[in-house]
Amino acid sequence: MDSHPSFAPSGTQIDKVPGMLDANLRVRGRVPYAMDATLPGMLHAKLLRSPHAHARLVSIDTSRAKALPGVVAVLTGADLANRDDIYPYYGPIFRDQAILVIDKARFVGDPVAAVAAVDLDTAQAALDLIQVEWQELEPVLTLDAALAATSIVHDEPARLGQTFADIIVHTEADTNICNHFKLRKGDIEAGFAAADHIFEDVFTSPPVQHVPMETHNCVAWWENGTLRLISSTQMPFAVRAALAEIFKLPQTRVRITVPTLGGGYGAKTYPKLEPVTAVLAQVTNRPVRLHLTREEEFVTITKHGMQIRMKTGVTNEGKIVARQSTCHFNTGAYADIGPRLIKNGGFGTGGPHHIANVSVDSYAIYTNLAPAGAFRGYGVSQAAWAYESQMDMISERLGWDPLWFRMQNLLNEGESIMTGEPMVDAHFKELLATSAERIGWDPDQKASRAGSKVRAKGLAVIIKASVTPSTSTASVKLNEDGSLQILSSAVEMGQGAETTLSVLGAEVLDLRLDQVSITRPDTDHTPYDQGTSSSRNTYSMGTAVKMAVTDIREQLLKLGSDALEVAVGDLEVVAGQVRAKGAPTRAIGYGELVRRVRAGNLLATAVYASNGGLDPETGQGIGSVHWHQAAGAAEVEVDLDTGRVEVLKYHAGVYAGRIANPAQCELQTEGNIAFGLGQALYEEMIYDGGQLQNGNLADYMIVSMEDMPKEISLDVLEHLESHDIHGIGESSLPPCMPAVANAVFRATGVRITDLPITPEKVLRGLRAAAGQEVNA
């Protein structure tokens, strides 16, 4: 990995980091996932799903299914709606999703009935025996149709939840507007009045899939009145809260354990399968496993498709003085976290620029498509697609170098972000400059041609919020042999959370990594965490872990001071010992200190809870605990005969504060590039009349290793005096799509504003430019 020269080198601790603690097990396939849990008497569940995008449930006959040998239970929405001891709706913000369809189905794939049987074949056979009578309704299949409101997806009053109440404006009745986020900064009219040029463009991006290698799955059972779940979730505590609400139980009666996940990417945030599986386990009084097929993933959760209309005013000097955005996020049939995501997507349209006057209206829109929810980048990648495309479009129109134009506007230290807060620890300009340098940016050479193939380069730079407010808590035990155990509910999804947190804990006490262990989440045992999402783990949970271990260090120093008769200030902790500074033989081991006071172990806890939150009328306030900063630079080659785009080189620049684990920074960023290039070039869920046309991995294209650029480079910028460890998470994903689109434009003159950048669109653009020369 390259390192930016203006920053200090990594600390020595980094040399001790073994990449990923359980890499050996992972590559040998010996890591158990939730789906590997097999309990005595366990049943297998399948879901019957709606064939209609929008239809009223008239009747359902499960008698033949129930009579099938091996079927233990067949459950419908009516079974749930008639029970006093269950609240049959869930959803992280609005409780708008029934565990099983009660009144009407709202998308093709909406679960209508659930079967638990002794094996999967029997469960599947039972589904075929359930007879459902539907009354079809007019489906709402596009944002335009939704806004026209000739048919209403949710004609019942939406159920408001308690969570995140501060960001919810409210659902507007008799419309398909699920939610509306507003931002008003400065004076937008005055801003446009001061502009020399105003540009208004429309950008769209489609719903796409998360495609974790492990599909959603969980096992539920009941044990002495307590609901137990082993679930593949990124948010055990959110799932626990939802299940406690559904079953009207104290949270002490719901216990969720989470093994490692085979990827999450936001798909596994908030309850998904858990409610229906838990009810099946309850009515059968047996363990029940539900494990989705890949095809079912496509109707479970998606990334929000969107349309953003962006109007930007600039001066002749290259300063952006006003930006007005109208964002419509297609949240599908159920809100999921949409009402929150439109906030990040909305203020995200301000970009990493200092713009004095901003106005944003961002809407979550109900349609009769599969629900959309968290997806890495969380609204920001949609926003960045718009603003970083438009930055190049404006540059082209005004004859500016896009690098120069960005540099005129990127946030400097202390300048106000779109949410009104000052930017702290700003590094956008370094990131962009380095990226331009790494890709060999030359403003004067737009493209180079060889035969039918044209090469060119593109840039992008973004700002990304992390979920705010943010709470992580941790507790730690220092054992009587001086080894350290960290209790954390961080979810290991393959991203290396456990390694990173172990490193952070080990550093504080200068321990070897084999002297540190870390838990997997168990809501009974491990302390609260908001969830592993939003690139927040390294920063938020890392902070909580360090706080708790620092408490232990203070306890050790005090005990060491008593034992060694040296003032605390004259002591240090080194390699498992408290010792007098400058007198290394005057030392005592941590374990000896624990044993001397017969404490068994030293214990400490920490709560990290950030402030933050935005004014609901103006969107001004604190939008993020801290802001992620990333740039990207792509070199593409476009085949003018076929329209095919190949990404030859990709460079990612990301700011880390301080690096916890270099190998994982690199891998994490490579994964982001794979995601970003897939979305740039291939990925989209294609619907016809509400029916998904490519809901499988034969027809839905993700990048393969063959599609990855032959050259990938990476700068993880460190600033050791900065805000400690930011975590890099998904920050390097959003620049990919606009960087590629900008390069394609520089290569071909074809501006694609609707993702993905398919050969068809490129060819269509080339034809539309009819006879115009390719830039060369």
Added chain:
Amino acid sequence: MDSHPSFAPSGTQIDKVPGMLDANLRVRGRVPYAMDATLPGMLHAKLLRSPHAHARLVSIDTSRAKALPGVVAVLTGADLANRDDIYPYYGPIFRDQAILVIDKARFVGDPVAAVAAVDLDTAQAALDLIQVEWQELEPVLTLDAALAATSIVHDEPARLGQTFADIIVHTEADTNICNHFKLRKGDIEAGFAAADHIFEDVFTSPPVQHVPMETHNCVAWWENGTLRLISSTQMPFAVRAALAEIFKLPQTRVRITVPTLGGGYGAKTYPKLEPVTAVLAQVTNRPVRLHLTREEEFVTITKHGMQIRMKTGVTNEGKIVARQSTCHFNTGAYADIGPRLIKNGGFGTGGPHHIANVSVDSYAIYTNLAPAGAFRGYGVSQAAWAYESQMDMISERLGWDPLWFRMQNLLNEGESIMTGEPMVDAHFKELLATSAERIGWDPDQKASRAGSKVRAKGLAVIIKASVTPSTSTASVKLNEDGSLQILSSAVEMGQGAETTLSVLGAEVLDLRLDQVSITRPDTDHTPYDQGTSSSRNTYSMGTAVKMAVTDIREQLLKLGSDALEVAVGDLEVVAGQVRAKGAPTRAIGYGELVRRVRAGNLLATAVYASNGGLDPETGQGIGSVHWHQAAGAAEVEVDLDTGRVEVLKYHAGVYAGRIANPAQCELQTEGNIAFGLGQALYEEMIYDGGQLQNGNLADYMIVSMEDMPKEISLDVLEHLESHDIHGIGESSLPPCMPAVANAVFRATGVRITDLPITPEKVLRGLRAAAGQEVNA
């Protein structure tokens, strides 16, 4: 349950206690034990055991066993002794026990080789194919033979451990003395000089079995360099420490989880099966289960057989002025916890009496019998058998009422115990008086006869130490809905620990029990506890839990003070709310307070670590965190024709401080009576030449329900202003044996000083009394 009138009634919280939280599951057989854990690819282990009591291992040939299809590993001591990465010895005080015999076998049943195979039948078949050549040595089979030292059980230097170093004098070379505890209080010679009468008697009791319904079992496997165990142990942390030492690993690399136990009674303290199972799992790289048969239980751990010579000096006024005891505890082939047990058994001979001059020499003696270890009562029941028998013998000799004689000597508040410390919260006299009253004690009527059957009554009163020093730690989480989770490593063995600790936690915050959950031990997740033994859990872990929950209460009061704008001192916690005293509507729920500060949960931890310890030369100091007090009274009927003793009535009086859970107090005490009567009348392990003759439950007799007294009564004395909750544990067990023996004597004139009181011994005594009239 009866309640003593001189004590305050129970608190209201007690009415909420449901007996035992998981009683429903237990009676339906739905509680999973360690033996129910089945892991993919799991192997089954069997142990080859020595047929000789004392023999040198000459050679061992495992080749045929290894060649048997289905056998995955055959392990011998030589395999272990040759490995640098293993320290092949263990033991809680001395590391004197090899995982598998290395140099010589020291008892019939000593494990020599271990097999792991695909099923139990194959493992058993493999054992038969192992050929061992032995050189027999002179076995040491009795205490007398051991003291004669013509053969030495441990001719290697004993391996001293670090634990409990303060109580270890040391092992004497070239003898079979494992350990020696000394107590010197006052001036023993002056004491005897001041006595009007001096009596010297010898008492013995045999090794007996714990007989938990669940035999020892565990499953071990290795996961990414971490040893995992699901074990049926009372002491997960002691086992973890031992395994970390054996495998030379940090304790973070050993993780032990403990399901509920099917009884323990001391048999499951300290490592037993875990070391060999862990090595098998390591060499096979597969999960391995080892589950002992009932027959193997008899060669795994026993209660110490003993001989106590007790010399007591009394005045004509009935005051004991001197006592000298020489105790020999037969610790069998390996020390286990013997060196510690002889301390409690040694100072225990002082009894609950104020005696100014005491001298004790208590020895743990190695022999070639199965190892002896902790057994409920822990040395105290052996001591009480001696001193409470002798109290009646002295009374008989001097013509005193045994009740009166005891009353002259029982400790009053502030009088010094044998360890020199003052007795605090003394209730012996109340306990004994109540017991005498309940049984209908009449000093003038010794016995009543009807035909061949004679009835009479007997009394006993005892003092019992709890392990000291004592450390329990706990942590707690208050959830965002105000429910409470307790993290404790207390082991639920059927005694109701989880219920009791939940009640204690719930009380502090005035929560319902369904709002409280409690963990099972998981050494990675749950905080340190010394172990669930020695009647210590309710007191020590209960104290830690209350400390931690009290910290939460203080956090809530502070948050409530801010929220309600009421001073902390004017607030109270009631039914899940912080509220202003006298203004119940001015209140806020715990959950609301947690949510307001976005803490996710409130966390707190507590370390309860008692002081204590005895001077190694004088045995003076603090012998117990607190002292358990109990009395017993039996009415027996002896058939003069057959010698058979039937216990018609039994009354137990026990001091609880405050009762946490009345139903469980009752059940716990009934269990103690069953154990005590079994030992009084039936139980003994009978050896012939080192071979156990009755090592199965057909030949070894425990009480059946038929043998239980038709009338059992119980006083659990409460004193609400006292030291809070003592826990009653096994306190009511030790009085059983002397109370029955004293009753038998009053019925027949036959004094049995060697347990059990079999019909043969009674008849022999009757015949020896040749023609003497039975007292009537």
